[in-house]
Amino acid sequence: MNIDTSAKTPGWSSLENYDAPGGSVMTSSEVSHSNKLEQYVSHKHLVTLFYDKERADSLAAFSVDLLAKYPDYPYHQAAHGVDVMRSLRLLLTDIIPADSLSLYQKDLLLEAAAAHDAGLAVGPPPYGYPTKEHYAVSFLGEQYEPNS
Numbered sequence: 517m518n519i520d521t522s523a524k525t526p527g528w529s530s531l532e533n534y535d536a537p538g539g540s541v542m543t544s545s546e547v548s549h550s551n552k553l554e555q556y557v558s559h560k561h562l563v564t565l566f567y568d569k570e571r572a573d574s575l576a577a578f579s580v581d582l583l584a585k586y587p588d589y590p591y592h593q594a595a596h597g598v599d600v601m602r603s604l605r606l607l608l609t610d611i612i613p614a615d616s617l618s619l620y621q622k623d624l625l626l627e628a629a630a631a632h633d634a635g636l637a638v639g640p641p642p643y644g645y646p647t648k649e650h651y652a653v654s655f656l657g658e659q660y661e662p663n664s
Contacts, residue, residue, distance in 0.1 A: 557583050557594045565605050565626060567619040575623055582627075585634040592633050601629040 555561060563576035579601070583594040608622050617625075 553595055557598055562598070562601070562630075565601055567608075567622045571623065575627060579627065579630040582630045582634045587633075587636055592636050597630055597633060600632060601626050604629045 557580065559573075559576045559580050562579045563572045566572035566575045568575075583597045586592060586594045586597055604625055608617070608625065
């Protein structure tokens, strides 16, 4: 299966290109990074990600609680949790056949995405590791000797 990732797919974005509720893209000049982050991890945004609209409100509230438990590292932070949720939603909506999973199962996967790094404590606080690759190399410890 070939998937064209060159074009922006609706529903897929990171905090830098976040589509605000209502469809307008917020630019850095229009809103501060902290305000954009606050909206990106907000209940109002998260409620739009869930499939079961009757339960979406409570699922979004639970997700907000989970995302509040993320560390504030450069890579591992609440926005990363929302990015994973949005990536999973793209898979569930555009790639996985619609009748493969129930609404309940899809929403359960979205909650798992929200929870996947909640409570994570990695790296030398308060900064953590800039990328997951730096984090992976940290496990090599004394065994890693550059140019050896």
